[in-house]
Amino acid sequence: MKKHERESLLKNFFPFFVLLEILIAIIFLQQFNSEKRTLDEKLLTQMKLCSYTMKCDGFDLDFVPSSKKIETNTLYKEHGIYSYFSVPTADDFLMKVILPSKSYEEKIYLVKRSLIMDMLIFSIFIIVIALLFSFYALKPLRKALNLNEEFVKDILHDFNTPISSMIINFKLLKKEIGGNKKISRLENNVETILTLQKNLQTFLKGIDTQKERFDLVDLLQKRILYFNELYPDIVYTIEMENVSLHTSKDAFTRIIDNILSNAGKYNVANGTVCIFLEEERLVIEDSGIGIKYPSKIFQRFYKEQDRGIGIGMHIVKKLCDELSIGIKIESKERKGTKVILDLSEVIDK
Template sequence: MKNYEKKSLLTTTFLFFIPLISFAFIVLYMYHQDRIKYIKENILYQMKDYTFDFQSDKFSLDIVEYSDKKETFKIYECDGGLCAYFKTPSKNPYLLKVIYDKNKYEKVYNDFLMKIFKFSIVIFIFILLISIAFAMYSIRPMKEAVNLLETFLKDLIHDLNTPATSILLNTKLLRRKGDFKEIERIELSAKTISSLYKNLEFINPQQIIKDEEISLKELIDNKIELLEKLYPRVSFEKLQDDLTIKSNKNAVDRIIDNLLTNACKYNKKNGKVIISIENNSLIIEDTGVGIKDTNKVFQRYYKENENGLGIGMSIVRKLCDILEIQIDIRSEVQVGTKVSLTFPK
């Protein structure tokens, strides 16, 4: 099950479970109160029977003076347990006080609590299973829609590659006949489409082989050469030495491409992108608009403005996890963003 499916299942289960379990606890509480009342009334009637023959060992007896505050045939909670007052057969100013031992009552009450606890466990499990079943049924339309979308994306990826490759090949052929600015613009647009195609290829990355020696300086220089043409108002400052890592070249290329493109795309006019290498880390820093919520930036389709598709950073996160690259983002709105990539040694 995919992460978004797990999240939807948990959320929907929670929404079903909480109202149902709340209702169940209200019913159980009412049952508890009613049952305690029944137990006490049953003890009261046993006390009344006891006053006729005094033959039961459940109760103890005392004689107290009559008082208006001592209502007869009503159960009270006394120090010794439960007690009730009854009139004596003769007309004298005394009442019979029948006492039900506290320990005996606690045993009856605890036995009842154990039964209701076991019943509550059964109800809890039943409601949980019902909630999960409802949740799974409820998210089925969403799963079908997402599967349809992913199938569409796969078809789109397949169909996007052919025209992009064809445009790039034809622009190279046209350059042989003459070098025009219009040809360069077409080539840059085709490379942008090609970059989008490569992103879509990695939208659901699986196992990636990490067995290639990669020069980060070479990758970065190639990216900057293209980005300088796409974003002429952004300047680049390279402070890095070369760093060679062992990983997957296409995957690392996608990570750096997305980070550098974002640093340019969301930069200010005449902004700057600073690229440096410290120890085993690649640092990309810009003077752009910043990120409002760095916790959400890796969520698929999350966007803070109308630009882009909202998939680039989610791809970066997935590829970093697969390649065991530690990524850290620090950003301040209207000041800039700093992204650090720490590669495994």
């Protein structure tokens, strides 16, 4: 089950389960109060029989002076459980029948235990019903998502033939007329399409996290050469000594590509992108237009500009989570953006 399907399942399950549990708790609370009243009535009846027959197993007896303030045949619960009854042969005294507090607490405990056991059984039943309801509610959503994913997969598959044809024809063209800037730009555009295709494949299929060792500066220099062709007016600089990483090179490259692509795409004219290392944190800082709501940048399909489809940074976050790389965004509008990658878990030490 995919993450968004789990989220939908939980969001259906918990409200339904909690509401039913609250309803069951109210019913059982009323049942407990009813059982308690029944127990009190039963105790009063037993005390009354005790006063008549003097067979008082479990009860203590006492005699107190009669008073108009004392109400007979009533169960009192102040400083113990007791009741007063008239004594036929002694009008000046009342018989006080007392149930030890410990005995009363034990009887209440038995009532509680019985109801709690019943409530647990009902709760298990509610869990099953809530799960069945949630899966039933999830079914049309899963069907729609599967149709959507199949549609995107078909499009991605159909992209392969024209992209492969373009790459082959560019190579043939370069052999015939030689390389020039226009052909290089067209080749870079094809590379951009391939990057988007890989992002969509990652979004649909998941991430290959097979680890390997590679040089960080070497990788950054190669990716900067590529983005220099796309954004020739942007100045890219690397201010760091080389370090070796041990992680998925393909996944890490896609992280860097998405960040550098945004740094170039949303930069100002003749802007800069500076890459440097602070301890074990890789910082990519640009002089671009900035982000209005940095906290939303990792949300799927969120975008603040008309360009793009809004999944690039969502995929970056997904890749970072898979590779155990912490990521933080610091940005202000018209002040630029700083992306900070915590490489402490992937630096080859």
